[in-house]
Amino acid sequence: NTVSTTDIGSGWWEGRAIFGKAAKDVHQALYQLEKKYPFPWREIHPDNGTEFINETIYRFTTERHMGFSRSRPYGKNDNCFVEQKNSTHVRKMVGHQRYDTKKELDTLTELYEILSLYKNFFQPIIPLKTKERIGGHVKRTYGQPQTPYQNVLVSTQVSKWKKQQLSNM
Numbered sequence: 311n312t313v314s315t316t317d318i319g320s321g322w323w324e325g326r327a328i329f330g331k332a333a334k335d336v337h338q339a340l341y342q343l344e345k346k347y348p349f350p351w352r353e354i355h356p357d358n359g360t361e362f363i364n365e366t367i368y369r370f371t372t373e374r375h376m377g378f379s380r381s382r383p384y385g386k387n388d389n390c391f392v393e394q395k396n397s398t399h400v401r402k403m404v405g406h407q408r409y410d411t412k413k414e415l416d417t418l419t420e421l422y423e424i425l426s427l428y429k430n431f432f433q434p435i436i437p438l439k440t441k442e443r444i445g446g447h448v449k450r451t452y453g454q455p456q457t458p459y460q461n462v463l464v465s466t467q468v469s470k471w472k473k474q475q476l477s478n479m
Contacts, residue, residue, distance in 0.1 A: 312418070313339035315347075320461035321435040322347060324426050327409075327418035333366035340370060346426070348476055349468045353377030430458045431479075 313336055314325045324346045326339040344351055354371050356363065363380060371378040403425060409418060434455035442449045459476065462468050 312422075313343065315340070315343050317347065317349075317458070319467075320465060321437075321458040322462065323429050323458070325422040327415050327422060329415060333364045337366045337370050340367070344374075348462050348472050349465070351376055353379060355379045433457060435461075 311328050311331055312325050313328055314323070316323050324343045326343050328335045328339050340354075351374070353376055354367070356367070368378055370376075403421065404418065409415065434457050436455045437453040438450060439453045440451040442451075462476065463473055
């Protein structure tokens with residue numbers, strides 16, 4: 311399984327391969343992923359699976375004074391931000407196969423390290439600015455394509471020190 315995290319504002323993505331969906335493994339993956347982000351997390355908005363909606367993950371957020379929101383109750387796969395990245399960043403790269411061995415887990419871990427660099431520093435995102443219904447058609451207006459890294463550099467929420475550190479990578 312993959313624990314996939316996405317920042318809505320910048321588009322920053324990080325992923326971690328784990329065996330199964332045990333709460334302790336998801337908790338450990340979230341802890342590791344949080345450290346990889348160039349800014350502190352303020353809230354978690356997970357899918358509705360029991361691997362995320364449980365006491366362990368709720369404690370993870372309260373220990374860090376984070377918000378914990380959720381999608382509609384009983385709505386499977388109701389987090390569109392993560393679901394989109396699961397499609398483009400996980401399934402498109404590794405497919406739908408089941409990986410069961412330690413060697414496969416280690417390989418996925420290495421792949422996600424490289425994939426995170428590629429997606430965050432080199433792969434532009436075209437943000438949807440407006441969506442307007444005109445009769446039977448929907449008119450969408452998009453902003454300038456930028457990488458998550460570029461979005462982080464212009465953010466006022468990220469420290470100058472962290473921006474400098476990212477620029478030196």
